[in-house]
Amino acid sequence: MACTKYRKLINEFLDNEIAESEELVLLSHLEDCADCKTYMNNINNIKGSIKETFSHSSINIDLSYQIMGKISNKNRVKNHIKNKNLLIKVAIIAISFILPIMFGIFFMSEKHYASNDDTERLVLEHLEKAQNTQLIHVAYSYGK
Amino acid sequence: MERKKSENFIIDEVLKGNSTAFELLILKYQKQLFLTSLNIVKDEETAKDIVQEAFLKAYENLGNLRNKEQFFPWIKRIALNMSLMRLDRDKRFVDMYNNEEEEDDYFFNNQTDENDPEKEILTEELRRYVRKYVDSLPAKLRVVIILREVEDLSYEEIAAMLKIPVGTVRSRLFNARQIIKERLINQGLADGLYKVS
Numbered sequence: 001m002a003c004t005k006y007r008k009l010i011n012e013f014l015d016n017e018i019a020e021s022e023e024l025v026l027l028s029h030l031e032d033c034a035d036c037k038t039y040m041n042n043i044n045n046i047k048g049s050i051k052e053t054f055s056h057s058s059i060n061i062d063l064s065y066q067i068m069g070k071i072s073n074k075n076r077v078k079n080h081i082k083n084k085n086l087l088i089k090v091a092i093i094a095i096s097f098i099l100p101i102m103f104g105i106f107f108m109s110e111k112h113y114a115s116n117d118d119t120e121r122l123v124l125e126h127l128e129k130a131q132n133t134q135l136i137h138v139a140y141s142y143g144k
Numbered sequence: 145m146e147r148k149k150s151e152n153f154i155i156d157e158v159l160k161g162n163s164t165a166f167e168l169l170i171l172k173y174q175k176q177l178f179l180t181s182l183n184i185v186k187d188e189e190t191a192k193d194i195v196q197e198a199f200l201k202a203y204e205n206l207g208n209l210r211n212k213e214q215f216f217p218w219i220k221r222i223a224l225n226m227s228l229m230r231l232d233r234d235k236r237f238v239d240m241y242n243n244e245e246e247e248d249d250y251f252f253n254n255q256t257d258e259n260d261p262e263k264e265i266l267t268e269e270l271r272r273y274v275r276k277y278v279d280s281l282p283a284k285l286r287v288v289i290i291l292r293e294v295e296d297l298s299y300e301e302i303a304a305m306l307k308i309p310v311g312t313v314r315s316r317l318f319n320a321r322q323i324i325k326e327r328l329i330n331q332g333l334a335d336g337l338y339k340v341s
Contacts, residue, residue, distance in 0.1 A: 011318050011321065015299070050289065050290075051293050053275045054275070054294045061175060061192065063174050067199045068163075068164070068167050072163070074204075
């Protein structure tokens with residue numbers, strides 16, 4: 001069909017999607033082609049009818065109650081998670097304070113034991129130097 | 145402009161934590177979104193589900209909406225995408241307008257224009273057939289024509305939404321209109337309204 005090309009352009013023209021250069025070609029064709037003019041009128045009517053038919057509905061709906069219910073449920077879950085996270089954060093902060101303190105106490109007591117060991121070693125060395133085996137024996141048994 | 149400002153105010157309220165303000169947006173737009181969705185999925189219950197999901201998604205992502213005046217186009221896009229996804233996932237939709245019973249008592253349910261009852265009947269009949277023919281199109285053609293004629297989307301927007309080339313949008317629209325035109329002419333609705341061409 002000779003007009004097929006123009007029929008496609010008519011659709012684009014009615015949709016405001018036609019290129020400017022093609023618009024001029026189409027307009028000059030429409031001046032001479034009565035069939036294409038009728039076709040354009042038909043497509044325009046169809047477009048209008050579709051818009052009119054599908055843009056209105058007699059169906060009345062109200063989904064606000066359901067949607068708001070779901071939103072409040074989601075908010076409740078979100079708050080619960082938020083509270084849980086807050087609790088976890090508090091616990092982490094508490095642990096981060098308690099752990100160093102406990103570690104410090106442990107470390108200090110270790111140091112205390114170590115210093116006792118050092119004193120004992122010094123006494124033994126001194127006694128060995130003095131070559132007093134009897135005293136060494138006594139010191140050993142005392143130490144144990 | 146005033147209307148948009150009040151909508152900005154509502155959105156601000158929701159973002160501040162006043163979730164009940166969101167109900168105003170639901171009451172305002174639910175029917176339009178329902179219609180948008182129904183035109184795509186052709187099933188009332190599915191369309192209702194989609195409207196609910198769209199509002200929930202919008203509520204959760206309201207903070208991401210840069211231009212608050214664009215709330216409706218934004219949520220409409222959400223509903224359209226959801227409808228297309230649902231249509232793609234489940235093709236088992238019942239054609240609610242191809243109901244024989246509805247056709248039988250059609251003329252008794254319609255009031256006519258007292259000034260020109262004949263014209264009114266003809267227009268109503270035309271609408272009924274247009275709906276029937278659009279609904280009976282293959283899904284690929286139907287969706288494109290709804291997005292173009294009812295939702296006023298551009299070829300490019302339709303192409304992006306359906307992930308198809310613009311040329312395909314163009315040819316689907318052309319084919320869909322061709323089919324509808326032929327059927328209307330065959331139905332005899334060409335007389336007086338449509339000259340054959």
